[in-house]
Amino acid sequence: MANSPSGESMIARVVRLLSVFPKYNRPLSVREIAEYASLPVTTTHRLLKELEAEDLVTRMTDGGWQHGTRLWEIASRNSPVQSLRDAALPPMEDLVAGLRVHLSLAILDRNEVLYIERMTPNDYTVNIISVAGRLPAHATSAGLILHAFGSPDGRRLLLSRGLTKYTDTTLTEMQDLKDKLLRARHEGVVASTGAIIPESTGISVPVFGEGEYAIAALTAIVPIGQENLEVLVPQLRFAARAIRRRLGKTPDTDLGFVRETNPLPSDF
Incomplete structure (x- = not known):
């Protein structure tokens, strides 16, 4: 050319x-x-x-x-992104109807979070996410959970860059990020409070493909002070497993956390 x-x-x-x-x-x-x-x-x-x-x-x-x-x-023909979105829509619609929270579905692309679906039950929550929009991985709960259950190369790239601090709670120091990723790997969830929008908290769980690599992140966005994790996290995990089944992936035990019998990748 x-x-x-x-x-x-x-x-x-x-x-x-x-x-x-x-x-x-x-x-x-x-x-x-x-x-x-x-x-x-x-x-x-x-x-x-x-x-x-x-x-x-x-x-x-x-x-x-x-x-x-x-x-x-x-772009739509035989697109894995479109297939993922189609599989996610019914579980996400059920979750929005039941919990009345903002939801998003995202993938990791070149150390950024690319959003492929967004659902909003109201305008009360500050939510800057747009479909086909991108946000920096280190400043979003989706980006952190995707890196926690992603490739070692992706984590090394994340930790090797100078990172922008958007708010007082944005993680930019390597050790802080490592600790956050390790905790996410064990707990199967990331809650980022005010990391990119001071008024909102993102709560993300992984959507797994085969094995323990995340292919997407399912995120609830709520106003700060309304993070009812005991209610939200089980429902997010239930929806994430439903998406996985609708993609035709082999049913497995709950991979919302990494069991102690399963060793961590060497870069953790």
């Missing part, structure tokens, strides 16, 4: 251009897309016309541009 004078490939430029749209909930002009994607206007217009020919972007009647339906179609 031909490179630009800066050495950037055509694919990289197209991905950067397409990545602009989810950040703005409206069609964008060519100049806006060029500015947000840091591309020349002429290059942006040429790429948009080529993408339009394949229905990957669509030009609206007012002249603005947005994602095309074929982009959604391609």
